Amino acid sequence: MTAASPTAAGIVSTRPEPSLKKRLRRAELRKKLLYGTLILPLALFVLLVFVWPIASLMTKSVENPEVHDNLPQTLRALKAWDGREVPPEAAFKALAGELEAARGSPAIAAVAKRLNREETGYRSLIMKTARKLPLAEGEPARSALIEIDERWGTVEPWQAIKRSGSATTAFYLLAAIDRSVDAKGDIVTAPPEEAVYVDVLARTFWMSLIVTGLCMALGFPVAYLMANLPVKHGNTLMIFVLLPFWTSVLVRVAAWIVLLQNEGLINKLLMWLGLTNSPVPLLFNRTGVYIAMVHILLPFMVLPLYSVMKGISPVYMRAAVSLGCPPFKSFWKVYFPQTLPGIGAGGLLVFIMCMGYYITPALLGGPQEQMLSYFIAFYTNQTINWGMAAALSAVLLAATLVLYMIYSRYLGPSAKAVKAR
């Protein structure tokens, strides 16, 4: 910029060309294009491996193709149906025809599985009905289906088909916050023995908060020491921080299992010292999970803090002390506020990583320590209910984004910019 402007000024005086402003704008545009092409590969990469998968995952949480795609005629026949009485013969006929056509194919299993989520027992209803089809020539479908299973003579299965028949659904998203739509179409809270995700989300937040707090309390002194020791000792300390950081998380978790178990090193030491008579339960509870998570996440707190502290000139503290401010007060009033960006960055990093933690609580905790990602994995791997997994992911993502917005509004760098203005 500075190098370009004098030459530009020189040219203006000799030749009548587009105004300086225009050429400046053109030069800037060229520069922007250059930068643009430089970051293009990264942008494409992010789009391809980050934005696109997340977006397609999110769409999974509202997709509802099973009934919509496989029973179109039945749904058409049910379109005008008010849901108060057993539907007309046309609906029975359409359903019988479509179930028969889909018999033995994955389509029928998909329909059955989807309807079973509306009401347990509908899977076998669909399978059983399909097995007993086709109808005899000219036989009325209604009486035939009711003969196969008398539930067809009630409104509930038909309501379930109609309810689950739209191409998109809020079913999974609602279930992810312990809500569901009842037969009347109202949103209702799940019964207490089934409600779990709101509690788990709160627990995820709470445990992340505790771990972040512990990381701050432990990481701050370490970072301070590292930043203020002579370089040689500081580097040695740095290696101690980084060594575990380079070790696989799984290895470290396994090591904690060995250390924390009832007959592990820590309990043996405690008993040998006479501090306790029976082993202290450290594994498969909150304590163990906190210990391991803090251990794993500590470097993410220490490193941002260290980089910020390294940039704080010792002159400020010296000045404060020499002006008569007591050491602790000068630390608190002069040094500490300057480390806030580090605390903010480290805290946010640790907190957001905590929110998605899976393997550590899964291996070191009991069921009461599992966070939201455990349930995402459960639905992905165990029951293959990807709609539910996607919905829970969406809830977790939304919660994290809200948190990030709060952070950047009140604590982040932009917040300071707002204040400065």
Next chain:
Amino acid sequence: MKLDKSFVRSVIAVAAMAVAGSAAADITVISFGGANQKAQAKAFYAPFDKSGQGKVVPGEYNGEQAKIKAMVEASNVTWDVVEVESPELVRGCEEGLYEKLDYSRIGPKSDFLPKAVSDCGIGIFVWSTAIAYNADKLKTAPTSWADFWDVKKFPGKRGLRKGAKFTLEFALMADGVAPADVYKVLGTKAGVERAFKKLDELKPSIQWWEAGAQPPQLLASGDVVMSSVYNGRIAAAQKEGKNLKVVWNGSIYDVDSWAIPKGTPKRDEAYKFVKFASQPENQRVFAGEIPYGPTHLKGINGIDAKIAADLPTAPQNLKGALASNTEFWVENGEDLEQRFNAWAAR
């Protein structure tokens, strides 16, 4: 110079092996790992390799069907033969994850236990989930699920598999339901309530496990005084000198099956392996390695009496035992597992 020559020679040898390996097709066989897989290696994989029909590349999983579903949906199937539990087999078969088996390529259906024959799978072995305890730590032996629930008589933690399947059955048996009535009771809303209420009683003393290799470790280390276990894992621990014992009363038995994921490019080789592993003599070797019962009716003949007594299919072990109801779990599995998760997380 000498070193160079040997280097060249070894390179050629490796290359030759690679070529030979690709000539006799590798098939990937996935099973539940640990002691079970070790026994399979001895009884099925190694003899199959030797028979010259192909080479087995073993792998393991914990029964999650998601990976198979993803493979089949993406038409990129890299697993050729998979060991599957019964409810997953039925569901996967209906959803089109597995090939419908052509029994003419394996053997007549009448050669196998009726429970072992299904559309998409052929039984590998009969296994059982039973109570096990560490006889070094418990002076009196527990005899039933009621004892398992009795924390006064047997203080200490208990291991149970984290999941609704079988846990609810055990709870009902502990509450005094006869094995024959368990699924009838569990089929009602009141029965489910009853099972969870019974589980509430034991909840503070439960140590959950997920992989079959965990309970023997938990028992050996004294972290739990008794646990539900896959019976075969206990035999493996006993061989290592651990004084662990199995209580057969109230055990639940089921069949694990071979299934062929739909769309595998090595379907013919997969059939060859399944046929090979279903031969009575190979199943007999397997039962000798780990006490899971053969599914081939002739496999039971000629097994050493001492080994036969430890199999879930032994008559004295079947007394008071319960056959897992696959249809019940296919139907209610998703709902009950969800309910169980909500209960456990509280």
